[in-house]
Amino acid sequence: MNWDIVKGKWAQLTGDVKAKWGELTDDDLTQINGEREKLAGKIQERYGIAKDEAEKQIDAYLKDK
Structure with missing residues (x-):
């Protein structure tokens, strides 16, 4: 799934x-x-990880979708 699809379906994907x-x-x-940038920033903030790690987690999430 690419990010344009995620953005379009954000309300359904929040859970x-x-x-x-x-x-x-x-x-x-x-x-x-x-x-996506805001998601990465919030993941960084909440989990105390680097931006590149947050981006890797988002990429992994997208691959699973």
Whole structure:
């Protein structure tokens, strides 16, 4: 799945995203609103990881979809 599809289906995917990254709040998901950069930033913030690691996790998530 590419990011354009994720962005278009963000409302449907928020539960799945929250299951993957459980430390993200509902407010975080609302703020992210399907934006990949915002998702990476929130993952970095909540999990204390580097940007490249957050990007790798997002890429892995997309491959599974």
